[in-house]
Amino acid sequence: MADAAVSSSGAAPFALAVDGMGGDGAPETVVAGLAIAAKRHPNLRILLTGDENRLRPLLETHRAAASICTLRHAGSVITNEMKGTAALRLRDSSMRIAMGAVAAGEAQGVVSAGNSGALLALAKIVIKTMPGIDRPALAALGPSARGDVVMLDLGANVACAPRNLLEFAVMGEAFARVVLGLGAPTIGLLNVGSEEMKGDERLRQAADMLRASPLGGQFHGFIEGHDITAGTTDVVVTDGFTGNVALKTGEGAFRLAGGMLRQVFTSGLLARLGYLLARSGLQRMRALLDPRRYNGAVLVGLNGVVVKSHGGADAEGFAHAVDVAMDMVTHRFNDRIRAGLSQLAASPEPGARAPASTATEVSVPAAGEPAMPGAADVTLAPTG
Template identity: 40%
Template sequence: MRIVVDAMGGDFAPVEIVRGAADACRDLDTDILLVGREAQVKEELDKLSSYPLSRIEISDAEDVVTMDDSPSAILRGKRNSSIHKGLRHVKDGSGDAFFSAGNTGAVMAVAKMVLKVLEGIDRPAIGAVLPTIKGHTVLLDAGANVECKPLHYLQFAIMGSAYAHIALGIDDPKTGLLSIGEEEMKGSDVIKVVNQLLRESTGVVNFHGNVEGKDMFRGTTDVIVCDGFSGNVALKVSESAGWFVSKMIKEEITKSVPAKIGALFAKGALMRVKERADYTEYGGAPLLGVGGVCIIGHGSSNHNAVKNGIRVAKELAENNLNGLIEEKVKESFEVLEVDKGGSFLDNILGKFKKKSNQGS
């Protein structure tokens, strides 16, 4: 297994990226292909003499994509960037999966152009794993699609279920639709249509019904589907809330001697809580629906986040995530009894409208 890593992507590149990749090579028994400016990458590797450097190769890419670069400008130019070249390595088979902590919009745009989308998928989506009181849940879309049509949500549910099956080990993941209330009549006109559509799709997805923001960390469902705007806001608020709670606990502990003593006794428990809520332990989120495993890490990823992002990429590649998604999409045609020719969305939308008209 060989994981391609964007060495120039992220706030702390290439230092933390190279170190994280070397950690992954040592601890995860995988080969690494670092893509970036060769001289800079080699300089960082030379500082890590204790690592199995023989399993790490460098692919030179002179162009660097910054966080301020627009996706359209990157598609037109910077064709020799670490993102472009790294994804081409996955496309031509010289790499099994790709990880980048760089510009999210750029990774999405280039991945769609280089890897293409899977058959039956119109909109790739970012799937983020969140900790819950019961374990974990997958939230998607977490930022790839600001505006979505009702049937895009069905594709998100299919992809999210496949990802939860592999990443969380759940045989029949339960899917919820993010809304402002649990009742079917709650939410925007689009959400009401999506609710009906997902109920019609029994056998394709295990639909629970609407879930609210409060359900995200209660583990009400294994998968939560939403548009990319709502998902990204929810994700960023969650990260901020985790930071705030951690900061508040530290401040309270340092206010008095009894609090400091109590913290010593509770140190083990506090560390375990921190680990469960630490985004670096989750590594990154997959861009689901493209023709290759592509993991997008947080822009501020440190070496631990990079290592875990590579771990996620390796696990998804080994377990053939895309094969499972394609299989689920094909099953949906059969279960929903639609014509396999033409657009997936057009076919299912036509069937859904036909049923609605018959019921009126």
């Protein structure tokens, strides 16, 4: 399984570079997930990075994965406990080598289930932010009453300026077009109320900028927390602090509901009989809310596709993260973002209102430091 070189035509020989050592079950879960992905994408070409002594025997067992993978040895692994600064110093890690392949044009995207903070730090340093984007954002899908919804930012940026929220809207709109296949996704700005006077000056200024932008016709306005699961809009835009809190609250609510259902249907003989009668409906609900369907958060706004799989995902969940990355690559997600940014640059912005003098400024991490060091793995659905 010899390593491949960049083709003479300059085209990327690999669709994706995959960090074979990232995640709780790596490398076994990663290779098993790639075997599933190989059946869905038989023409997929993957550069698999990691410990050759551990990966090669697994590839010999999972022949489907071996048929799409080229192995590149990595001498070290970024652990879940490692801080971003320490991760940046490991130049031979499986995650760093996968990122480097994207930066060098050998691959169009990277998938990793490894350390979230390290992934963000390395992506910003190695792959770098797309021109016209101030900060990348973490975006993912979640369930709602009207179908899937896109939400960002989920933790990459704790504090955001109005311009950042406008850029998130551009990226979230492109995400919804690519992944959900929507022609004109609606956009909502998460706030403490739907009325125009609600929220702080930063949110009201971001709303003014959105209304005046080329996305103005798709901007619904302010939405509240319950609008996320109601599916009021296709895209939910917020800062990373609020988004991460909403994410974890939603995960907790799903677990609570699941636990209560188990208690109800195991509380007695009649309850068990009721479960048998309702089982087909409950199985459909379970399938709709299966966390593996929503695995694969995308770090948007970079010069390449970067997908973060949940660290605890099983093989099916990791395969779904590969599916998400392939959607981004196949449908030229970054080109759609560039087009949106070009339209944004050509449109006049409304006069910026000065932020309130009492606003609290949050310091931005130094270059190379993740906005949320050690951030938890991200998924919009319950993990159990």
